[in-house]
Amino acid sequence: MGESVRVDTWVWGVRLAKTRSQATAACRAGHVRVNGATAKAAQPVRLGDEVRVRLHGFDRVYRVTGLPLRRGSAAEAAKHFEDLTPPAPPRVERPAPVLRDRGAGRPTKRERRELDRLRGRDVES
Template sequence: MESVRIDSWVWAARLAKTRSQATAACRAGHVRINDVAAKASQPVRVGDEVRVRLHGFDRIYRVTGLAIRRGSAAEAAKYFEDLTPPPLPRVERPADIIRDRGAGRPTKRERREIDRLRGRDTE
């Protein structure tokens, strides 16, 4: 076996829950092979780089094995190498600013201070 359909491989590698979801992801342009948008029937080979958009984030995988049928998670881990860079560290923000109840609307100066504390500084 030299190549496999990309939708079948995405499903067998457990990147998509169902085969139809894998096909829909290919149709929507969420799957790319070597930085080229992939159709569901496009073949994938060992060594190809596959980008899959999952839950709003791009994941990058290198194909290390080919599979047609879906197996266990341990078996599926043999089919790819995860090249996704680690996420950037989250910036700590101060807790929400709490104003006294009944204090009314913030003044222009107070609103600018609140925006500055929340990181929405426009200046």
């Protein structure tokens, strides 16, 4: 194993991006930072570096614990990083929707049929 690998190769190798070109595009777009600085695709990553990747609108923080030679299984990839991402804030529950009282507001289809029958506009016959 070498002492460093390209950051796009590392992001792809630990399965943070589906393809190597997606990893490279993420670096070009500024979504990958190494030790706090925006990383170009060819920037080397070494053991102990902190890699911050923006995935699906959220920043994920990883510490490099290994340098993969190739892309492997998810279990194999998990050996090459330590997830330092802080836990997400608790979700705020929204209040339950207010249901209308029966008879208030617009009549239901059943109520409209009954009204039509009362008014003599029976369509069934």
